[in-house]
Amino acid sequence: MRTPRRTLAAAVVAAVVLPLSACGSSGDSGGSTDASGKVEGDITFQTWNLRANFKPYFDGLVADFEKKYPGTHVRWIDQPAEGYADKISADAAGGTLPDVVNVSPDLVAPLAKAGLALDLDKAAAKYRPEYLDGAWASHRIPGMTGTYAFPWYLNTGPLFYNKSLFREAGLNPDQPPRTYAELFDDALQMARQSKGRVATLANVPTVEDFGRYGAELMNRQGTAFAFNDAKGVELLTKYKELYDAKALDPQALTATPESTGKKFLTGAVAMNPGSALDLDNFKKQAPNLYKNIGITDQITSTGHVNMYVMGVMVNSRTKHTAAAVAFAHYVTDAQNQMSFAKKVAIFPSTAGSLDDPYFAKEDGTDETRVRIAAAKSLKSAVNYTPVLFSDQMKTALRNEVAKALQGKESPKAALDNAVSACDRLLQQQG
Template sequence: MWERSGGNKPMVDMLVEAWNTKNPDCKVNLTYIPHTEMVGKIAQGIASGEVPDLMGMDLIYAPQFEKAGQLVDLTSRIKDWPELKTASKGHMTVATFEERLYGVPLYADVSALFYNKDLFTRAGLDPNKPPTSLAELRAAADKITALGGDLKGYYLPGNCAGCNIFTVGPLMWASGAEIEAATKDDEPLTGDGVKQVLQFARDMVKAGNVHDGDRAENGETFHLQFGSGKIGMMGTGNFQINQIREQNPSMKFGIGLLPGATAGSSASFIGGDLVVVPRGSERVADAVNFMKFLLSDEVQVEVYAKALNLTTRTDMIDNKYFQAEPLVQDVAKALEVGRTPYTLTFFEQINSPQGPWLKMLQRAYYTDEPLDTIIADAKKSMKDIASQS
């Protein structure tokens, strides 16, 4: 099995160990491939016939591999599994191409609004009530920034395309917007929510509610920001809960949903990895058995939940381990409002450091150019990319 580095390595290690313990005659040999090399390496391996028996794949890239015929169609083997009815919708959306199934969830990352309860209390805010709209988020940020010193109300990663689709993208979805062009016929960046969120973010920067250094954040230190205790609120992921506690054990924090322009609206980015089988695999049956194992009640509870990682089935959220950890229960609610972009050109449109998504955000955050012009430029670039795919 190949898996990308930079993903949820502790979780994958535990899953493979659990499988190997139960299946000593069919052990998984796990190899990590550098994240930046994974797509190219698997494409090259498929072309040459030198592929792993199964692999973990960043779910966002699955559609382009499925369309290219580079993954094994598993529909006849897994379509009747009852576990798929409650499997993460975001994962299963991108695991499906032209009504054929190519994989199941390996692990889930969902975005949510983390907020510092200590700073909420100091600013006179209710520490048990996170913001439920962009206006409430702005008002809370203003009060926290007003505390002075090196404290800021909010965090915007200024040079990280992936960080922003994970945390700012949901603000747009919750405001009724659509972002990416799935095909050449789709219109990207539609709905008033695009401009509303860009205006919100621009206003946050102008009001001094974010640290100046945030502008340079390229993702390398993104996971360390909230645990510093200097930020009131930040969009980040479930993978941060244990890390924040290790980084800042005395800090009290809560988790809400990422809100939209209208009070009560919310959304989340469902990320993570799928388990798929590359074309040319000689152990398809064993790979499918591993997938079934991952979705089983026992593994969902005694491996995923016990380690305080999100279960990949929504009907497994109510378990004894999560009941003892309210924050995981809070972040699990994001699965119900989560979504995953579906496009064959995700990297080019969204994730590229030189792509139109990040360029649009940087112009919105840090310039005074008209937002309509900024959006129009990004829209044209995204549509051109989708048309060339």
């Protein structure tokens, strides 16, 4: 099952391949890693498609920081979502990368390899305890030591399920599946009872599914992928069984979030990831579904759901390391993350913040129901998407998964081919 990326700017995340030779080699920072000096100087802060909706928030954030540190001046620049990865690549190559940059893990990886991302384990270790373990770890790069961005806002999505369809299939509507083993059993029963009319799932497995199932995604050195291990093959074999039994929607190979949403709306699919916005849609367009809606965590056999994370990176070549680190921390500290989270449906990455009544106390509204469910699961969530896993790699995996489900290749052969293709692409990243 795929949880669609619903973070503010991350909907269009693309892999960025920097011309590393133009940026310097790994470990060649060219600047100071000492953030203990006086917080002063002019710095630039770049965000990712946030000005249109959140200008007052960021204007206030900058003003408050400058008031706290009178010797500083922060110039805030915002880049559009389209072409953001290319813009970062061009700035990195041209030596014009801002001092503090809004990044996702896949964008920070090539910058870290090029020596352009400050290692916060060295420069800002004192702040480490302020953040959730999984969030801090999300900006570590396989094969490298260090952490290369402060974690900022998080997101995840609960699963919706149709209690009525569960009931009709003889399943307990108040005990939805929580592990993949339970999911597979329930899905096959749903398909049998409905004579193939109702599928439980509408998406093929993605790399996040392999992670949540317990497959090893990459080797520890970050030099090769490994999701063709026994666990990975087992997962894809199970999906093939679901596909043959129509427990996986026949159109899953070409599914989009929109198409799966429509199938869930019409009762052709029993489970689907979503958000509070979907609940409002159910209420308006499918009142019967809304009356029977169930909310549960993502399926996982590891005990940890998948999360999406945004980060704030410090340019290792900034001339004002102390100011840049102080500002990156300020943007992502508990108080400012809570303030931002109350303006939009995201979650703070700071330790303890998810225990705030805003994320824990029911008030009877649909939006709060979903927010509480997501916040609870995020406390121990993991970013399963490897930071080095590009969009091209996602396509390669999807193509091989499709061949396995259609019976053109065995699950083992399909994953072997996918891993080989991803390894080739990895080598091209440098």
